[in-house]
Amino acid sequence: MTRSELARDPLRVARFLLGGELWSTSPEGEVGVRLVEVEAYRGGDDPASHCYRGRTARNSVMFGPAGHLYVYFVYGMHFCVNVVCLEDGVPGAVLLRAGEVLSGLPLARARRPAVRKDTALASGPARLAGVLGITREHNGTDLTDPGSPIRLLRGSEVDEDDIRSGPRVGVSTATELPWRSWVHGSPAVSSYRRGGRGRAGTTTGSATGVGRLTEGE
Numbered sequence: 001m002t003r004s005e006l007a008r009d010p011l012r013v014a015r016f017l018l019g020g021e022l023w024s025t026s027p028e029g030e031v032g033v034r035l036v037e038v039e040a041y042r043g044g045d046d047p048a049s050h051c052y053r054g055r056t057a058r059n060s061v062m063f064g065p066a067g068h069l070y071v072y073f074v075y076g077m078h079f080c081v082n083v084v085c086l087e088d089g090v091p092g093a094v095l096l097r098a099g100e101v102l103s104g105l106p107l108a109r110a111r112r113p114a115v116r117k118d119t120a121l122a123s124g125p126a127r128l129a130g131v132l133g134i135t136r137e138h139n140g141t142d143l144t145d146p147g148s149p150i151r152l153l154r155g156s157e158v159d160e161d162d163i164r165s166g167p168r169v170g171v172s173t174a175t176e177l178p179w180r181s182w183v184h185g186s187p188a189v190s191s192y193r194r195g196g197r198g199r200a201g202t203t204t205g206s207a208t209g210v211g212r213l214t215e216g217e
Contacts, residue, residue, distance in 0.1 A: 001152045003144050007066035010040035010085045010092040014181050017083065017094055019158040021102065022143075024132040024150045029107045031132055033099030033122050034155055037182040037189045039168045041082070043091030048171040051091035061140050064088035069150060071129070071139040078126035081134050083143065083152065097169070097180070098123050100188045101131060119187040158183055166192065 001020065006013055023032040043051040043062070050059040050072070061070045062084055070082040070093050086092035099122040101108045108121050108131040115121050122128040129135075134150065143152035162185065165178045169192055182189045 001067070001144060001154055003065060003067040006083060006085055006144070006152075007064075007087050008085060010042055010094050011179060013083065013085045014038045014040040014094045014179070015163060017096070017152075018163060018181060018183055019155045021153040021155040022081075022096065022099065022132065022150065023103075023153060024134060026133050026149065028133065029104055031104035031108050031111075032102040033128065033132065034102050035096060035099050036186040037096075037098035037180070039095040039097055040179040040181075041093050041095060043086075047173040048168065048175075048177075049091070049093075055091075059091070062091040062093050064090065067142060067144040067152070069134075069138055069141040069143055071134060071136055073136060074126075079129040079135055080125045081129045081132070095125060096128055097125050098182070098186075098188050098190045099128050100186060107131075121188075123188045124190040 005016065017035050017038050020035050021032055022035060023030065041049040043049055046052060051062050055063055058072070061068055064084060064086065065088040066084050066086060068084045070084050072080055074080055081096045082093040083096065084093050101118065101121050105118065111133060112121050112127055112130050115127065122131045138150060141150050142148050143150060162183055163181055164184045165181045167175055167178055168180045
């Protein structure tokens with residue numbers, strides 16, 4: 001994917017990323033996933049965003065340029081992967097929530113040995129980062145560079161009829177915004193908890209409470 005394709009509103013980029021592919025190359029080998037679930041985050045007008053209160057050392061990558069990787073650590077145990085959007089200097093990103101493993105299945109299994117089903121290996125932001133071997137050291141990686149260890153490829157376009165949307169997961173504010181999108185029918189789409197019930201593929205409205213990010217998400 002090109003930088004100009006990603007330098008747009010996160011809501012548009014989120015849908016554009018569905019069906020795209022994220023590939024990671026390391027000394028251990030290569031793993032590729034097809035993206036099937038994402039969440040959009042803006043900046044000053046999005047209280048759930050890391051950039052809502054302005055620029056810091058932690059969130060500076062979110063201010064651009066577009067096409068870079070924003071990686072952060074959550075709950076003291078998980079890494080989460082985001083694609084930076086919008087024009088340089090304006091914060092925005094799309095959280096990559098889930099993917100289907102396309103290549104490097106043995107390595108993906110080795111990185112997530114506790115996951116029993118192949119379809120669940122990258123089902124959730126923590127698992128997706130894990131199977132790709134992405135850690136804090138990859139923060140700021142240029143996903144549009146063909147020589148980068150982590151690359152974002154176009155993949156196969158998803159028909160609009162197969163895309164669903166609903167509330168974001170793991171946020172305590174702006175919970176009414178349906179800024180999470182996923183590929184309907186994909187077994188890799190992560191669980192959505194609404195009071196302990198519900199699946200991402202069955203909820204399309206707002207939620208009064210959202211679940212915490214857990215090891216399984």
